[in-house]
Amino acid sequence: MKTVLVIDDERGIRDILKDILDDEGYSVLTAEDGLIGLGLLDRELVDCILLDVWLPGKGGMDVLEEVRTGYPRIPVIMISGHGSIDLAVKAVKGGAYDFIEKPLSLDRVVTVVRHALEMESLRQENESLRQRVSRGAHQHLVGVSAAIQSVRKIVKQIGESDARVMVTGENGTGKELVAREIHRVSGRYDKPFVAVNCAALPESLIESELFGHEKGAFTGAHAGRKGKFEHAHGGTLFLDEIADMSAGAQAKVLRVIQEMQLQRVGAEETITVDVRIVAATNRDLGREVREGRFREDLFFRLNVVPIHMPALRDRTEDVPLLLDAFMREQPRQIRFEPEAMQKIMDYSWPGNVRELKNFAERVSIMTVQDTVTREDVDRLLGSRKQSTRKHPLGEYLQLGLNEARDRFERQYLTEKLREHDYNISQTAQSLGIYPSSLHAKIRKLGIEVGR
DSSP: OOEEEEEOSOHHHHHHHHHHHHHTTOEEEEESSHHHHHHHHHHSOOSEEEEESSOSSSOHHHHHHHHHHHOTTSOEEEEESSOOHHHHHHHHHTTOSEEEESSOOHHHHHHHHHHHHHHHHHHHHHHHHHHHHHHHHHHTTOOOSHHHHHHHHHHHHHTTSOOOEEEEOOTTSOHHHHHHHHHHTSTTTTSOEEEEEGGGSOHHHHHHHHHOBOTTSSTTOOSOBOOHHHHTTTSEEEEETGGGSOHHHHHHHHHHHHHSEEOOBTOOOOEEOOOEEEEEESSOHHHHHHTTSSOHHHHHHHTTEEEEOOOGGGOGGGHHHHHHHHHHTSSSOOEEOHHHHHHHHHSOOTTHHHHHHHHHHHHHHHOOSSEEOHHHHHHHHGGGOOOGGGOTTGGGGGSOHHHHHHHHHHHHHHHHHHHTTTOHHHHHHHHTSOHHHHHHHHHHHTOOTTO
16 A cells, blocks of 8 residues: 655645545545654655645745655655746756646546656666666676686677677577677667577578568468568677578578678568677587588678687686575575585586576575575485596596696697697687687696697
8 A cells, every 4th residue: 555645734635635545545644744744754654745835834845855855766746725837847846746736636636646656666666677687687797707707808898899799608608698798788788689599490490580571482471570680670689509500591691791681581672780790609610610511701700709608617616606696586595504505616517507597496496494505405406416436527626626727728728729730820719719818828828839
């Protein structure tokens, strides 16, 4: 039930307003002067105020000023028996929601109060949504690891540009969320973000989905429709699992990216579009190109700015922060015993951040106590838990985290360099990083190039 405070020095007005607002289902408080009204505000939760301009002692405009300072979110409706345009303008400029002249139209009073409360409710809902969006925008980039800080830095650097981006990484690492963050920090933030999972589209339909079609273009095309490129006009188009696109679709996407023009299936008219492309894949596109499964020219068009999303096992220091963020989304507040958290950090998380988020939901649903133990983690991971004696990382588990990371990275990069005959540019391209970054890693890890 919403509460309305009526501040008016005329008892008859107070009584009439209380009766009519009571009938409308509101809880009504009344005060005969401004000081009493302000006192009620200090003690009661008020959703709307009806305030007379002419009051004994502290006048209505002074009361309005104090309300706007101390309770800025409460809508105030001014009422006066000596109304004028100048006074109404002054009241609204002072922060009043509206101004009603006496003699009062009770229907108008009810309507204005209802609208004021609806507007405040809508404002609160919008603020809540903005906060949720803001929290969501940061959650997928939560972390203190060097890897995730590098991703944040690149996103910030390229945000205002229209450079095409290629996001690589295993399934579940958050490639789409990085694409959304790029869109959020760009000048296109208020335009559409359209995501397409290329792997989920049958080859026979992918052209229609991307470019649209005209009525009668093929069997079942009972009406014309826009494609994803048109829906994303002015905004960002995210092409996920780009490596699963057919050769024919690759050729057409390349042409659209080059010219920013397209034709719907079955149409002759050319449509101009303005989209920023962010693509993603969990495959090694360099290898896909070499083996003839992905067009080299399309790869170079898309891979203007490469971003690699690290696997969760490669940034274990971020696991507690991510888990905390996901647990905050759950209806219950749950803490983890230190042994339980260590067990969680020791797990390799093959499903990456997506699996960790699902785990947080499972914890919220399937634990009775508000404290999670090591045994709870074993039970909730179930068949997913791993014995360190049988762990596929083998000898690496006997090393410290930094030493294990450096040893693996040294071996991995050495093999990649050999695979590309120690060509720095080609190796960096296959890894999705800049040649300068590869040079830095070679120096840091002491890799002997050409041996």
